Amino acid sequence: xxxxxxxxxGVCVDAGGSALGMPQLCADWMPNQIFWLLVTLITLYFVMxxxxxxxxxxxxxxxxxxxxxxxxxxxxxxxxAAEAEAAYDQALLxxxxxxxxxxxxxxxxxxxxxDVELQKADAQIAAKTAESEAAIGEIRxxxxxxxxxxxxxxxxxxxxxxxxxxxxxxxTAAVNARMKG
Amino acid sequence: xxxxxxxxxxxHPLDQFIVKPLFGDGPVHWYTVTxxxxxxxxxxxxxxxxxxxxxxxxxxxxxxxxSIGELIYGFIYKMVEDVCGKDGVKYFPYIMTLFLFILFSxxxxxxxxxxxxxxxIAVTAxxxxxxxxAVTILGFVKNGPAFLGLFWMSDxxxxxxxxxxxxxxxxxxxxxxxxxxxxxxNIMAGHAVLKVFAGFAALTLVSPVAVFGIVAIYGLxxxxxxxxxxxxxxxTCVYLKDALHPAH
Numbered sequence: 001x002x003x004x005x006x007x008x009x010g011v012c013v014d015a016g017g018s019a020l021g022m023p024q025l026c027a028d029w030m031p032n033q034i035f036w037l038l039v040t041l042i043t044l045y046f047v048m049x050x051x052x053x054x055x056x057x058x059x060x061x062x063x064x065x066x067x068x069x070x071x072x073x074x075x076x077x078x079x080x081a082a083e084a085e086a087a088y089d090q091a092l093l094x095x096x097x098x099x100x101x102x103x104x105x106x107x108x109x110x111x112x113x114x115d116v117e118l119q120k121a122d123a124q125i126a127a128k129t130a131e132s133e134a135a136i137g138e139i140r141x142x143x144x145x146x147x148x149x150x151x152x153x154x155x156x157x158x159x160x161x162x163x164x165x166x167x168x169x170x171x172t173a174a175v176n177a178r179m180k181g
Numbered sequence: 182x183x184x185x186x187x188x189x190x191x192x193h194p195l196d197q198f199i200v201k202p203l204f205g206d207g208p209v210h211w212y213t214v215t216x217x218x219x220x221x222x223x224x225x226x227x228x229x230x231x232x233x234x235x236x237x238x239x240x241x242x243x244x245x246x247x248s249i250g251e252l253i254y255g256f257i258y259k260m261v262e263d264v265c266g267k268d269g270v271k272y273f274p275y276i277m278t279l280f281l282f283i284l285f286s287x288x289x290x291x292x293x294x295x296x297x298x299x300x301x302i303a304v305t306a307x308x309x310x311x312x313x314x315a316v317t318i319l320g321f322v323k324n325g326p327a328f329l330g331l332f333w334m335s336d337x338x339x340x341x342x343x344x345x346x347x348x349x350x351x352x353x354x355x356x357x358x359x360x361x362x363x364x365x366x367n368i369m370a371g372h373a374v375l376k377v378f379a380g381f382a383a384l385t386l387v388s389p390v391a392v393f394g395i396v397a398i399y400g401l402x403x404x405x406x407x408x409x410x411x412x413x414x415x416x417t418c419v420y421l422k423d424a425l426h427p428a429h
Contacts, residue, residue, distance in 0.1 A: 013199060023198040023301075024369060030303040031211035032200060032218075037304050040221040044228060044282055049274040052232035055239060056254045063241050 144179070151175045192380030194373040198300060220296040224285040232281075253281070257414065264418035269425055275315075276421070279308065280414040287368060287406035291399070299409075300369040302361065309361030312417050320424035331427035360416055367409045371402040 012026035013019060023029070155171045203214045231253075235246030243251055257280050261273045283299055290297030298304050320328040332349040334342055375398050381391035 017196075017199075018193045019195045019199050023195055023200065024365065025302065026200075029200040029209050032209050032213055032215060033298070033301050033303040034307050035211045036215070036218045036221055037298070037307050040225055041278060041282060044225055045274065045278045047225075047229055047233065048278050048281070052229075052236065052250070053254070053274055053277060055236050056232070056251055059236060059239050059241070059243070059247070060251060060255070062239075066241050 148175060148179060151179070192377060194376035194380070197296070197372060197376060198369065216296045217298050217301070220289060221286070221298050224282065224289050224298070227285050227289065228281050253284075260415060261418055261421075264415065265422045265425060269418070269421055272421055276414060276417055279312070279417060280410055283308070283364065283413055284407070284410035287410055288403075290368065290372065291402060291406060297368050297372055300365055300372060302365045305361035305365040306357075308364070308413070309357040312360065312420060313357035316417075316420045316424045319421075320427060323425060324427055328424070328427050331423055356416075356420065360413065364409050364413050367405050371398065371405055374398050375402065 012021070012023060012028055019026075152172060152175050155175055156168070159165075159171065200209055200215050200217055202209060203216060203219055207213070209215060231246055232250045235244065235250045238244060238247065240247060254277070257277050258270075258273055261269050261276055265272070286297065286299040289295055290299065320331070324330075332346045332353065334345045334349075337345050375395060378391045378394040378398060382388045382395065384391070
């Protein structure tokens with residue numbers, strides 16, 4: 001059957017329902033194909049251009065708008081976070097310097113109090129020392145007097161025992177001279 | 182093409198392309214509702230399902246179907262913009278219509294027992310010549326006689342210019358022919374080969390090979406269907422670019 005040429009008169013199918021030649025080249029069917037193709041294409045064009053494409057482009061535009069907005073919002077939040085961090089750091093710094101100031105003040109106060117106390121203590125110690133020195137001086141003086149008196153008496157007695165007449169003035173002078181030595 | 186083989190094995194690889202009235206047995210008039218009408222309508226409904234019903238929610242976070250529609254939209258939109266430039270974008274709906282019709286017809290034709298409108302030379306010729314006339318008329322409307330500059334290579338040596346012009350004119354007029362026959366030929370050949378393999382599958386001896394062949398050719402056809410739709414569309418874009426910017 002391949003040897004048979006297409007029946008130009010219009011029958012494209014043989015008695016058995018098989019194609020004669022290429023069905024694509026059957027001129028009888030072409031108006032039908034072209035008609036329905038045009039119907040389909042025009043319908044499709046109107047559906048696409050009136051409904052589908054504007055809708056999709058609107059959705060895409062809306063999405064890119066949303067994405068842009070979200071990115072801007074994220075950027076803003078990031079800036080805010082950075083600001084907050086800076087403020088926190090500043091607060092931390094302030095608090096630290098404040099604490100240092102307070103520590104320094106407390107130290108100075110304590111130092112001042114300590115100085116006052118030390119002075120007081122020094123004064124007390126000095127007073128006590130002076131008192132003690134005075135007491136020691138008195139005791140020493142008392143002791144020297146006693147020694148002098150004992151030495152005079154002893155000397156008088158010694159002179160008397162040796163049979164001499166005790167010259168009180170001479171003995172006193174002699175004892176005094178010895179005591180100085 | 183039907184031939185007797187090995188005692189009663191008959192195949193008619195081209196019978197699948199016969200146009201039959203859907204209702205009754207009468208002759209095929211231009212208005213008769215046929216199997217071709219049915220499959221064009223199915224393609225149309227499938228496109229509507231994906232693009233109209235799929236984007237019904239207008240969701241910022243798309244559903245799967247809406248996502249498919251958006252992907253195809255973005256793909257063709259970018260193609261038109263890249264090839265034709267910014268001023269080609271207003272022809273995007275036409276190109277989208279062509280692409281979707283060819284793509285869906287091609288893929289729906291891969292369903293067994295279906296009919297492939299894009300394998301019919303009359304259908305693709307209408308598409309191809311439609312593009313050709315639209316683009317040519319558009320070229321003259323937009324550029325006036327300057328559109329003929331498309332054929333005149335001003336940067337070629339002066340002696341060669343007339344020769345190149347003749348070649349360019351011939352190639353310009355061959356465009357719609359190659360444009361339409363490429364699509365119909367690819368689809369028709371693929372389907373015919375599938376049918377031939379299917380016929381051999383009836384023979385016990387070679388049926389494993391034949392079935393494997395069907396699978397392989399089917400896989401190839403899946404590629405061809407997408408690629409042919411893409412090729413038809415991008416060539417349309419290229420022709421449109423020539424019409425919009427005829428200067429080389």
